[in-house]
Amino acid sequence: xxxxxxxxxxxxxxxxxxxxxxxxxxxxxxxxxxxxxxxxxxxxxxxxxxxxxxxxxxxxxxxxxxxxxxxxxxxxxxxxxxxxxxxxxxxxxxxxxxxxxxxxxxxxxxxxxxxxxxxxxxxxxxxx
Amino acid sequence: xxxxxxxxxxxxxxxxxxxxxxxxxxxxxxxxxxxxxxxxxxxxxxxxxxxxxxxxxxxxxxxxxxxxxxxxxxxxxxxxxxxxxxxxxxxxxxxxxxxxxxxxxxxxxxxxxxxxxxxxxxxxxxxxxxxxxxxxxxxxxxxxxxxxxxxxxxxxxxxxxxxxxxxxxxxxxxxxxxxxxxxxxxxxxxxxxxxxxxxxxxxxxxxxxxxxxxxxxxxxxxxxxxxxxxxxxxxxxxxxxxxxxxxxxxxxxxxxxxxxxxxxxxxxxxxxxxxxxxxxxxxxxxxxxxxxxxxxxxxxxxxxxxxxxxxxxxxxxxxxxxxxxxxxxxxxxxxxxxxxxxxxxxxxxxxxxxxxxxxxxxxxxxxxxxxxxxxxxxxxxxxxxxxxxxxxxxxxxxxxxxxxxxxxxxxxxxxxxxxxxxxxxxxxxxxxxxxxxxxxxxxxxxxxxxxxxxxxxxxxxxxxxxxxxxxxxxxxxxxxxxxxxxxxxxxxx
Numbered sequence: 016x017x018x019x020x021x022x023x024x025x026x027x028x029x030x031x032x033x034x035x036x037x038x039x040x041x042x043x044x045x046x047x048x049x050x051x052x053x054x055x056x057x058x059x060x061x062x063x064x065x066x067x068x069x070x071x072x073x074x075x076x077x078x079x080x081x082x083x084x085x086x087x088x089x090x091x092x093x094x095x096x097x098x099x100x101x102x103x104x105x106x107x108x109x110x111x112x113x114x115x116x117x118x119x120x121x122x123x124x125x126x127x128x129x130x131x132x133x134x135x136x137x138x139x140x141x142x143x
Numbered sequence: 144x145x146x147x148x149x150x151x152x153x154x155x156x157x158x159x160x161x162x163x164x165x166x167x168x169x170x171x172x173x174x175x176x177x178x179x180x181x182x183x184x185x186x187x188x189x190x191x192x193x194x195x196x197x198x199x200x201x202x203x204x205x206x207x208x209x210x211x212x213x214x215x216x217x218x219x220x221x222x223x224x225x226x227x228x229x230x231x232x233x234x235x236x237x238x239x240x241x242x243x244x245x246x247x248x249x250x251x252x253x254x255x256x257x258x259x260x261x262x263x264x265x266x267x268x269x270x271x272x273x274x275x276x277x278x279x280x281x282x283x284x285x286x287x288x289x290x291x292x293x294x295x296x297x298x299x300x301x302x303x304x305x306x307x308x309x310x311x312x313x314x315x316x317x318x319x320x321x322x323x324x325x326x327x328x329x330x331x332x333x334x335x336x337x338x339x340x341x342x343x344x345x346x347x348x349x350x351x352x353x354x355x356x357x358x359x360x361x362x363x364x365x366x367x368x369x370x371x372x373x374x375x376x377x378x379x380x381x382x383x384x385x386x387x388x389x390x391x392x393x394x395x396x397x398x399x400x401x402x403x404x405x406x407x408x409x410x411x412x413x414x415x416x417x418x419x420x421x422x423x424x425x426x427x428x429x430x431x432x433x434x435x436x437x438x439x440x441x442x443x444x445x446x447x448x449x450x451x452x453x454x455x456x457x458x459x460x461x462x463x464x465x466x467x468x469x470x471x472x473x474x475x476x477x478x479x480x481x482x483x484x485x486x487x488x489x490x491x492x493x494x495x496x497x498x499x500x501x502x503x504x505x506x507x508x509x510x511x512x513x514x515x516x517x518x519x520x521x522x523x524x525x526x527x528x529x530x531x532x533x534x535x536x537x538x539x540x541x542x543x544x545x546x547x548x549x550x551x552x553x554x555x556x557x558x559x560x561x562x563x564x565x566x567x568x569x570x571x572x573x574x575x576x577x578x579x580x581x582x583x584x585x586x587x588x589x590x591x592x593x594x595x596x597x598x599x600x601x602x603x604x605x606x607x608x609x610x611x612x613x614x615x616x617x618x619x620x621x622x623x624x625x626x627x628x629x630x631x632x633x634x635x636x
Contacts, residue, residue, distance in 0.1 A: 021612055025559075025613075027609045027613075029609065039503055039505065040609050040610060040612070041502035041503040042502055042559065047610040047614070048502060048559035049559075049602065049609050049613075050557035050558075050559055053553055053555075053556075053569050054566055055558070055559065055563075055565070058602060058610045080495055081495075081496065081497075082498075087329065104326075107526055108526060108529060111330060
């Protein structure tokens with residue numbers, strides 16, 4: 016039986032018999048961050064049904080992971096693409112970030128322009 | 144000596160220079176963009192002035208904005224740190240015209256060593272060997288391909304202007320050449336405003352070993368031994384150490400002499416680093432000149448730790464016209480130092496850079512541990528700049544002791560609110576090949592998947608209990624904790 020003693024300021028003591036460890040935690044209930052023995056765990060709330068999760072996955076895969084600049088668009092509307100093909104190349108924090116096709120499909124629309132600063136969460140390409 | 148120095152940089156290196164100024168009794172002046180108004184370098188400096196919006200091109204990379212700040216604050220010298228304008232000859236010249244001392248090499252030396260083509264010419268003059276390579280004259284795809292064929296695959300295609308691995312591509316066969324050339328050109332244009340490419344024969348399994356040199360205005364040039372930086376990911380250094388296990392005293396002396404010869408041939412001044420590729424280990428190993436970094440290096444602390452010198456203070460003194468504080472025979476290495484770079488990135492998601500709040504950030508404090516950082520708890524890591532948060536340097540009598548010390552410190556270094564590479568660093572430091580010193584520049588490519596395999600573990604019950612305790616709900620036992628969490632999913636470690 017482990018007991019958790021809050022020591023304040025995000026510090027917690029985990030007491031289990033004579034064994035004692037220190038953990039750190041921060042965040043809110045939607046995403047709580049815990050540091051324990053060199054590892055970081057993010058404990059998030061549930062996000063809904065499987066089908067929604069799948070759609071969300073594609074949505075995420077085709078969006079910028081962070082604010083970034085579009086440096087190249089490698090496809091055009093109507094082009095058939097295979098899973099893993101590079102569709103868009105972004106740049107952020109001195110790094111190029113390729114946006115790859117999460118599955119085989121046909122490009123239905125492209126929602127960005129070269130040089131544009133794009134925000135995370137918004138799909139940059141639509142696949143049929 | 145100078146009365147006041149402006150630091151044309153941000154993050155940990157700006158803080159590092161401010162500390163040196165304080166110890167020397169010099170006033171420090173920080174500059175900042177809108178994204179950094181409350182950053183540690185701003186809070187720690189004696190003076191601070193805003194120079195522009197978050198975009199680096201309009202702030203830390205703006206020669207005009209920096210020099211305006213230098214005039215307004217009436218500084219006598221500018222320390223450029225690394226990155227940004229540190230290797231920009233136009234900036235060095237502009238400083239000179241403004242009557243401000245640029246703490247670094249002359250603009251001519253920056254020009255000479257900044258381009259790979261002319262740097263190789265200098266190394267040639269110094270009779271230092273080089274990996275075979277060429278800059279195709281007309282830079283057409285055909286000429287680049289012809290150069291690659293002549294040198295023999297695999298080749299390395301990289302920007303002629305540049306560094307930090309930006310735009311560098313390994314090409315193993317002719318088929319993959321066009322895509323690599325296009326990407327390298329684009330990255331070269333984006334990062335350096337010049338798409339000229341250089342093609343070089345690739346040496347398989349090389350080590351990256353560099354020599355710290357230092358020169359003054361009075362004709363003295365010394366080297367401060369090596370740093371081994373073979374643990375790299377996409378040509379971005381991750382772990383650096385000194386001494387290198389691959390060097391013997393004789394090889395060290397040869398490489399040191401070669402680095403000094405390059406510095407002399409370049410008419411170099413101030414701190415610099417001569418990078419070599421090392422093929423093999425020990426007395427029989429061959430080394431090749433790679434490039435010269437005409438600035439203070441990110442990894443300079445490991446050299447400071449084993450030699451006991453302060454490179455930043457020496458930079459300032461030499462820029463003020465003082466002779467070098469040491470002669471070659473006074474310099475020696477003692478013990479072992481390992482530096483790990485802490486990046487805001489997610490190793491489990493292809494090391495994607497991370498931005499976000501530092502909800503909790505506590506640096507470890509223990510004997511033999513030095514942390515050079517530019518962030519603080521409550522701060523925000525923005526998308527605008529390099530994702531490096533801090534460097535942790537462990538120093539001990541032996542390599543293994545330094546390695547263990549680094550692991551122990553990283554396990555007491557909580558950073559919450561955004562993902563970092565800390566667990567990845569621990570995985571490297573405890574990997575049998577790293578433990579044995581058996582690394583080359585492809586180490587992270589070949590072992591990366593194994594190193595990341597363990598990073599996605601589910602949180603142990605104790606971590607869940609702590610998370611629950613954070614929310615204020617009463618928690619007493621393990622069985623108590625598991626039930627409420629059965630409806631939750633999606634956590635990753």
